[in-house]
Amino acid sequence: MLGIAYPVFQGGMAWIADASLASAVSNAGGLGLISSINTSTEAVRDEIRKCRQMTDKPFGVNIMLQAPNVDEIAKLVVAEGVKIVTTGAGSPAKYIDMWKAAGIRIIPVVGSVALALKMERRGVDAVVAEGAESGGHVGELHTMPLVPQVVDAVNIPVIAAGGICDGRGAAAAFMLGAEGVQVGTRFLVAEECNVHAAYKEKILNATDISTIVTGKKVGHPVRSLKTPFSKNLAKLENDATSSPEEIFAMGAGALRRAAQEGDANGSYMAGECAGMVRKSEPAKAIVEDLIFGAESIIARFVAERVK
Numbered sequence: 001m002l003g004i005a006y007p008v009f010q011g012g013m014a015w016i017a018d019a020s021l022a023s024a025v026s027n028a029g030g031l032g033l034i035s036s037i038n039t040s041t042e043a044v045r046d047e048i049r050k051c052r053q054m055t056d057k058p059f060g061v062n063i064m065l066q067a068p069n070v071d072e073i074a075k076l077v078v079a080e081g082v083k084i085v086t087t088g089a090g091s092p093a094k095y096i097d098m099w100k101a102a103g104i105r106i107i108p109v110v111g112s113v114a115l116a117l118k119m120e121r122r123g124v125d126a127v128v129a130e131g132a133e134s135g136g137h138v139g140e141l142h143t144m145p146l147v148p149q150v151v152d153a154v155n156i157p158v159i160a161a162g163g164i165c166d167g168r169g170a171a172a173a174f175m176l177g178a179e180g181v182q183v184g185t186r187f188l189v190a191e192e193c194n195v196h197a198a199y200k201e202k203i204l205n206a207t208d209i210s211t212i213v214t215g216k217k218v219g220h221p222v223r224s225l226k227t228p229f230s231k232n233l234a235k236l237e238n239d240a241t242s243s244p245e246e247i248f249a250m251g252a253g254a255l256r257r258a259a260q261e262g263d264a265n266g267s268y269m270a271g272e273c274a275g276m277v278r279k280s281e282p283a284k285a286i287v288e289d290l291i292f293g294a295e296s297i298i299a300r301f302v303a304e305r306v307k
Contacts, residue, residue: 001125001157002084002105003058005029006291008170009128009159010283011184012036012062012086013136013269015259016195019047023054024192024283032059033086041072048080060084060105065092078102086128089137089220091115096122107159111139116150116158126157128182133163135185135271138213138223144176151177165273167293174294181290185271190283198262202227206274218247225268229254233267 008030010021014037022032032055034047044061051059061082063073066089074095077085085092085099087108092099099106100123109128110116116127129150131143143162151158160173161182170181187193189200202225214233215221224230233250236242251267258266 002031004031006287007159007180008287008290009033009086009161009180009182010187011134011161011182012060012088013184013188014064015256016188016193017062018194019051019054021187021190021193021283022047022059023051024190025187025287026051026055026057026059028282028284028287029057030283030287031084032057033062034059036061036063036070036073037067041069041076044073045076045080048076048082058084060086060107062086062088063092064088065090074098077104091118092124093118093122096124109161110150111141111146113149113153116154120154120156124156126159126179127154128159128161129178130182131160131162132213132221132223133272134161135211135223135269135274138162138221143173147173147176147178163271163273164290165271165276167290167295167297169273170290170294171297174298183286183290185274186277186286187283188270189277189280190286191280192283195259196262199258199268200280202268203270203274203277204280206270206277208272208275210274211270211272215251218244222251222267222269223271225270225274227264227266227268229265230267 006029010025010032012033012035014035017035022034025032036044061077084105106124107126108119109130129147131146132138133143147160157179159180159182160178164181165186173181188203211223212226212230213221213223217237254267257263258268
């Protein structure tokens with residue numbers, strides 16, 4: 001459907017996923033994605049054009065539906081001839097007819113069976129079923145129960161996301177019925193990822209208990225690394241005397257500060273699998289480890305069953 005060699009999507013991480021990372025993943029046979037959160041609409045246009053110069057393979061744009069310039073970005077992907085769009089943080093229903101008329105493959109991220117069914121009825125091409133193990137904005141359901149329920153409910157391809165980091169996770173996703181996987185956290189430390197060095201260092205030093213979810217009481221839940229900032233934000237949220245305005249003000253711009261400046265007062269979004277990421281390597285090595293690792297595990301399982 002997408003013209004890619006391997007069913008591996010790179011997460012469209014806001015303030016992080018640029019032409020450098022997207023083109024590297026696409027050149028490796030996966031689907032590279034450019035984030036639509038990149039300072040301005042013109043900056044996103046520049047990244048799309050830059051990516052087209054860096055790869056002749058398919059790539060896409062991830063559109064954050066809550067972005068203030070989302071209407072501009074929705075038209076931009078049409079004007080720039082982008083052929084694949086993934087969406088997050090809501091329903092892209094208002095843009096679907098325009099995108100379909102332009103021949104764009106539409107793949108929204110969903111966190112429930114209900115939203116997956118709604119998207120299928122609206123004519124999208126596939127869905128990313130993302131569990132709460134993922135970094136960034138998260139829902140309530142987790143990957144292991146969410147993916148098979150979405151697979152059973154819809155007749156379009158399902159890509160699994162949330163907590164998938166290596167061939168073992170990819171193999172599990174395929175066994176749950178997914179036809180592809182989306183990976184974010186591991187690509188944060190790809191050599192071609194331009195996120196701040198402090199961000200990469202925090203991922204490489206993470207453990208199994210290094211993440212926290214904030215925003216459950218006010219706004220939207222977000223999973224990030226435990227830092228003084230995220231712990232203080234959680235404390236503020238749980239303080240009955242705090243106003244929503246105070247909480248929003250504290251979180252405003254936090255991801256950008258982390259990704260671009262390595263600021264201690266930034267939000268270092270990452271999934272629960274951060275503790276499994278142990279080295280920086282080329283995007284090609286990551287893509288191949290996910291796919292060939294999964295193939296090896298499945299083949300070994302089959303061989304053992306035959307015995």
